[in-house]
Amino acid sequence: MSSNFVDSQGSTLVVALAELEGHLSEVLKEVRRLRALARALEEENQRLRTIMFAAQAGEGGYQQLLRFYEEGFHVCPPHFARVRDGDGCLFCQSFLEKKGLQSHG
Known part of the structure; x- marks a missing residue:
């Protein structure tokens, strides 16, 4: 194998990994946002249940x-x-x- 071929594949792999890390970062940010939203909705749901079922x-x-x-x-x-x-x-x-x-x- 020529060193140009290895360098070309290596740099392509580095670029692909950088893109993947960027996408992963975005996904993790969205997961954190959704978790916070789910917590807020669970709290409101509990509050509403308390109101609805108050004897x-x-x-x-x-x-x-x-x-x-x-x-x-x-x-x-x-x-x-x-x-x-x-x-x-x-x-x-x-x-x-x-x-x-x-x-x-």
């Missing part, structure tokens, strides 16, 4: 949904347990009205 004397399931809605969370199936952005949600209101819990105008 309150004489409060039935629909009253819990109404309270949950009034605390600023969606109770409609498409957006359940997501934080509402301050305004009412027509889906939630319709759902609660069907259940005879509340009438919003």
Whole structure:
């Protein structure tokens, strides 16, 4: 084998390894971001569970949904347990009205 061929392959390998290290660094950065997001979502999920399943004397399931809605969370199936952005949600209101819990105008 000629030394030019070995040098050419060697430098190509070095470039490929450098590119691979760059990609690996990006993947690790994304994994760290996703882990942080997962932790935040798990914490919010636990907080929402605490709110939803808080035992309150004489409060039935629909009253819990109404309270949950009034605390600023969606109770409609498409957006359940997501934080509402301050305004009412027509889906939630319709759902609660069907259940005879509340009438919003």
